[in-house]
Amino acid sequence: MKNKxxxxxxxxxLVPALAxxxxxxxxxxxxxxxxxxxxASYGVLxxxxxxxxxxxxxxxxxxxxRATPIILTGxxxxxxxxxxxxxxxxxxxxLVASVVAAWLGxxxxxxxxxxxxxxxxxxxxAGAAYGYxxxxxxxxxxxxxxxxxxxxxxIATLFIEYMVQFPLRADKATTAHSPLIDKSxxxxxxxxxxxxxxxxxxxxxxxxxxxxxxxxxKMGYEQRMAxxxxxxxxxxxxxxxxxxxxxxxxxxxxxxxxxxxxxxxVHRRIMxxxxxxxxxxxxxxxxxxxxxxxxxxxxxxIFAGLKLGAQLGLQLKLGIPRELGGTIxxxxxxxxxxxxxxxxxxxxxxxxxxxxxxxxxxREGG
Amino acid sequence: MxxxxxxxxxxxxxxxxxLATPIILAGxxxxxxxxxxVLNLALESKMLLxxxxxxxxxxxxxxxxxxxxxxxxxxxxxGALFAYLYHRYEVDLVILAIAFNLIISExxxxxxRVMFGNVGSWSDPSIVRIPDLEIPLLEKIxxxxxxxxxxxxxxxxxxxxxxxxxxxxxxxxxxxxxxAVGENKEAAITVGINARMIQTxxxxxSGMLAAxxxxxxxxxxxxxxxxxxxxxxxxxxxxxxxFGANHPIGTFFAGFFFGIxxxxxxxxxxxxxLPPNLIExxxxxxxxxxxxxxxxxxxxxESMARGRFRSKLKSESANAVKENSAS
Numbered sequence: 001m002k003n004k005x006x007x008x009x010x011x012x013x014l015v016p017a018l019a020x021x022x023x024x025x026x027x028x029x030x031x032x033x034x035x036x037x038x039x040a041s042y043g044v045l046x047x048x049x050x051x052x053x054x055x056x057x058x059x060x061x062x063x064x065x066r067a068t069p070i071i072l073t074g075x076x077x078x079x080x081x082x083x084x085x086x087x088x089x090x091x092x093x094x095l096v097a098s099v100v101a102a103w104l105g106x107x108x109x110x111x112x113x114x115x116x117x118x119x120x121x122x123x124x125x126a127g128a129a130y131g132y133x134x135x136x137x138x139x140x141x142x143x144x145x146x147x148x149x150x151x152x153x154x155i156a157t158l159f160i161e162y163m164v165q166f167p168l169r170a171d172k173a174t175t176a177h178s179p180l181i182d183k184s185x186x187x188x189x190x191x192x193x194x195x196x197x198x199x200x201x202x203x204x205x206x207x208x209x210x211x212x213x214x215x216x217x218k219m220g221y222e223q224r225m226a227x228x229x230x231x232x233x234x235x236x237x238x239x240x241x242x243x244x245x246x247x248x249x250x251x252x253x254x255x256x257x258x259x260x261x262x263x264x265x266v267h268r269r270i271m272x273x274x275x276x277x278x279x280x281x282x283x284x285x286x287x288x289x290x291x292x293x294x295x296x297x298x299x300x301x302i303f304a305g306l307k308l309g310a311q312l313g314l315q316l317k318l319g320i321p322r323e324l325g326g327t328i329x330x331x332x333x334x335x336x337x338x339x340x341x342x343x344x345x346x347x348x349x350x351x352x353x354x355x356x357x358x359x360x361x362x363r364e365g366g
Numbered sequence: 367m368x369x370x371x372x373x374x375x376x377x378x379x380x381x382x383x384x385l386a387t388p389i390i391l392a393g394x395x396x397x398x399x400x401x402x403x404v405l406n407l408a409l410e411s412k413m414l415l416x417x418x419x420x421x422x423x424x425x426x427x428x429x430x431x432x433x434x435x436x437x438x439x440x441x442x443x444x445g446a447l448f449a450y451l452y453h454r455y456e457v458d459l460v461i462l463a464i465a466f467n468l469i470i471s472e473x474x475x476x477x478x479r480v481m482f483g484n485v486g487s488w489s490d491p492s493i494v495r496i497p498d499l500e501i502p503l504l505e506k507i508x509x510x511x512x513x514x515x516x517x518x519x520x521x522x523x524x525x526x527x528x529x530x531x532x533x534x535x536x537x538x539x540x541x542x543x544x545x546a547v548g549e550n551k552e553a554a555i556t557v558g559i560n561a562r563m564i565q566t567x568x569x570x571x572s573g574m575l576a577a578x579x580x581x582x583x584x585x586x587x588x589x590x591x592x593x594x595x596x597x598x599x600x601x602x603x604x605x606x607x608x609f610g611a612n613h614p615i616g617t618f619f620a621g622f623f624f625g626i627x628x629x630x631x632x633x634x635x636x637x638x639x640l641p642p643n644l645i646e647x648x649x650x651x652x653x654x655x656x657x658x659x660x661x662x663x664x665x666x667x668e669s670m671a672r673g674r675f676r677s678k679l680k681s682e683s684a685n686a687v688k689e690n691s692a693s
Contacts, residue, residue, distance in 0.1 A: 143657050147605060154650050158650070159643075159647070284468070321484070323479070326471075326472035330465050330466070340457070
């Protein structure tokens with residue numbers, strides 16, 4: 001029994017770990033093309049992504065700050081995937097919520113403590129509302145949620161660009177941005193030098209809450225049933241349509257929460273180019289983290305670190321384009337998807353070690 | 367308001383046809399894949415790959431037509447890789463597409479920056495745009511000549527491709543095999559159709575078509591490559607294939623509709639003072655509405671079929687009752 005559980009855990013960790021290692025090996029090839037030093041690049045990548053030289057200049061804290069929205073959008077993807085919806089609309093929900101946060105941040109004035117809560121709730125509602133659109137289209141009309149969310153993402157990207165450049169624009173600066181939010185709306189940070197703060201705590205709390213919801217409550221069980229076996233769930237009395245709508249609402253609210261934290265805790269405003277694919281990173285970390293909340297937490301931090309290292313270390317220090325980070329992440333998804341390749345080889349290697357003189361015994365053991 | 371109506375000219379149709387070309391090409395590829403039962407959501411990345419490889423090889427080979435061929439080869443190779451991973455390692459095609467959409471969008475920029483310095487978009491004066499062709503007799507006809515003549519070879523190729531694909535799919539035995547695989551793979555295999563070969567072929571061909579559509583963007587329409595140049599056209603192409611019910615001719619006209627919408631959005635910016643971002647939304651709203659429309663259409667079809675089945679059942683049982691009482 002215990003052995004079985006251990007094997008399951010090993011399976012859950014081994015394939016992603018091998019995929020990440022393969023991605024890092026591939027990185028060496030791509031760096032070799034630029035004729036830059038390979039081993040030095042790895043050193044710079046990790047020290048700028050996960051290192052901590054002195055207090056006040058701690059890369060790992062910035063990594064945690066960057067991981068916060070990825071964790072939340074990743075959780076949003078987990079809730080949707082587990083409920084059987086292939087929604088990749090986290091980016092759009094995140095952006096719509098960001099606009100709401102930036103606008104409420106300076107247009108209404110409330111005391112510190114109340115202001116943040118009001119904005120966060122409004123953002124979660126906005127994200128949920130934007131997630132409701134593909135949900136209701138899917139349930140009532142059968143519109144493919146994947147296509148619908150992709151188009152809604154594009155619409156949200158253009159919408160936020162418009163809002164920044166026209167209605168919310170603060171001044172005539174060359175790069176358009178909205179006014180700074182009130183001091184009373186800011187989320188507190190823990191240490192000078194990075195924006196790592198309350199937002200991260202909220203994200204970790206969300207990880208735990210989503211885990212409890214999906215695996216320890218009746219409603220969460222229904223969600224997962226609707227995702228795993230639709231017919232079985234219907235037979236068991238789960239209204240799969242309701243489960244789908246609920247999934248999209250929760251998923252949208254989580255992505256909206258990410259938007260609120262990103263505005264209130266990090267940028268304190270929105271500007272052109274606010275959309276940098278954070279929703280997509282969340283999606284990736286959900287796939288890579290075995291669509292499990294704790295997996296998302298770990299993978300999101302690794303991702304944020306790799307991206308930060310690629311940006312600050314590789315691009316600024318060594319002149320290697322930062323797109324390398326995204327490329328490697330893409331390849332890691334590919335390697336995860338090709339898990340059969342690893343599984344086949346793992347079994348082959350395991351067989352090597354287990355090989356006994358008697359072939360029959362091996363067959364019994366396997 | 368007069369300014370508004372001045373948009374509707376032959377030039378609108380012309381640029382609509384041009385802008386429709388990449389969507390039509392990729393859409394035909396998507397339709398072929400849907401017909402053979404493989405969901406191809408990676409049209410976007412194949413298009414972007416074609417745009418990049420097309421312009422870079424045109425630069426190094428010194429010939430834009432060769433650039434088109436190399437781009438098609440690259441798209442076909444990516445399609446073949448998809449087919450290999452799908453059949454050999456049973457990789458989920460949706461996740462594969464998501465991975466490659468990310469890889470290609472980042473890798474093209476990475477390679478561009480490594481090769482040509484730290485730039486956001488790249489072009490070179492030595493690159494020649496694919497020239498427009500005037501069709502000898504056609505161009506003389508007043509209005510029709512203006513609409514049908516004066517495009518480059520890729521545009522005409524997309525028209526021919528739609529017709530050829532229609533003939534192959536609906537008038538040839540091989541096309542029946544393709545559709546059989548898409549409708550019921552197991553049954554098709556049982557009667558001896560090589561389903562794996564057909565699906566591989568569909569993925570390779572759709573890769574080539576989408577890549578050609580991408581190359582049209584970089585060396586056929588404009589003369590440069592920028593980050594994320596395909597800009598969602600691969601996804602619009604998927605919607606076009608669905609809108610056209612996966613029928614080549616239907617997909618062609620669906621693609622044309624999206625092209626006209628985009629051309630309209632470009633042109634209306636000149637005559638109104640609406641913010642550009644809002645106008646850029648137009649084609650995407652159109653796509654979303656089309657998706658809703660497709661779903662409604664399928665739903666109505668389904669309920670009508672159900673109604674027919676019911677009335678048939680009723681009349682049959684009524685007949686049975688009659689026969690029983692007669693005997």
